[in-house]
Amino acid sequence: MYPINLLLDNCPCLIIGGGNVAFQKAKGLLAANAVVTVLAPEICPQLQNLVQAGQIIWQQRPYTPGAEAGYTLLLCCAGDSTANAAAAKAALARGQLVNVCDKPEESNWTTPSVIRRGPLLCTISTNGQAPAFSRWLRLHWEEKLTPAYGEWIERLAAIRAEAQSSLTSSQARQAFWRQALTDDIMALVAEGDQAAAEALLRQKLQHFCEEVQHENH
Ligand SMILES: C[C@@]1(CC(=O)O)C2=NC(=C\c3[nH]c(c(CCC(=O)O)c3CC(=O)O)Cc3[nH]c(c(CC(=O)O)c3CCC(=O)O)/C=C3\N/C(=C\2)[C@@H](CCC(=O)O)[C@]3(C)CC(=O)O)/[C@H]1CCC(=O)O
Ligand SMILES: NC(=O)c1ccc[n+]([C@@H]2O[C@H](COP(=O)([O-])OP(=O)(O)OC[C@H]3O[C@@H](n4cnc5c(N)ncnc54)[C@H](O)[C@@H]3O)[C@@H](O)[C@H]2O)c1
Known part of the structure; x- marks a missing residue:
């Protein structure tokens, strides 16, 4: 498969x-x-x-x-x-x-079994061997994947577009996202405070851009 x-x-x-x-x-x-x-x-x-x-x-x-x-x-x-x-x-x-x-x-x-949260698509397959287990896993993951993730992805896409214009190399963008999207931010999303999560992420982006500029001078 x-x-x-x-x-x-x-x-x-x-x-x-x-x-x-x-x-x-x-x-x-x-x-x-x-x-x-x-x-x-x-x-x-x-x-x-x-x-x-x-x-x-x-x-x-x-x-x-x-x-x-x-x-x-x-x-x-x-x-x-x-x-x-x-x-x-x-x-x-x-x-x-x-x-x-x-x-x-x-x-x-x-x-496959399917979970949708806005643009998020999660699928589960057992190569046809145990569809009842695909269903069980879907029900299991549905509880963990909050409906808020749909809106969160839209907010992330907007910040991503900003990071694409402010960080010029793909290595820098990858480094930013790997250290920025942390559990504390995702905890705010899970608590329903997407605005605070977004603000924290933007703050991290600003600091990261400043550091990159500093290193380049
Ligand atoms: C995921 C899901 C999506 C969907 O159906 O859209 C899906 N089956 C689901 C449930 C389910 N299906 C069956 C049971 C009863 C338990 C059992 O019999 O095992 C249950 C459980 C239940 O309903 O509780 C019976 C069954 N299913 C297939 C056969 C024929 C065979 O195995 O040969 C038979 C026997 C028919 C009979 O005896 O007459 C075959 C397939 N079923 C697939 C998908 C594909 C492989 C997926 C994978 O790789 O896991 C495939 C190959 C078909 C395909 O590709 O379309 C959906 C879960 C939706 C959810 O998330 O809730
Ligand atoms: N993949 C799965 O999860 C799964 C689960 C259960 C059953 N099945 C299998 O899927 C098939 C359909 O199941 P169902 O419960 O929907 O069946 P069903 O008996 O409710 O419906 C069968 C449909 O096929 C139509 N049909 C019959 N002959 C036709 C033909 N020559 N051309 C076009 N249409 C025709 C009938 O008009 C009817 O609409 C069965 O063969 C069943 O064994 C698969």
């Missing part, structure tokens, strides 16, 4: 099958801003709600060869394993990204 973060904004993605497994996969793809089409003769009530809300497209028919053409990514979760296998084989031959929900060996990617 090799982890990558796919940027699927506006990419056409096809889910074959319309049961509960398909619904879980549709939610994950919508969270990544993909354009989701479900291909199945029947779909579950939760998917019907998404169709009515205009969030997904439904092609009301069984899989036929060629239906996979034009999609960036394919998820095969039909109740019919022959249809799943045929779609996967055809899509792999076209070089598409393919997952068969109960056949990792027929896929070129698998679905």
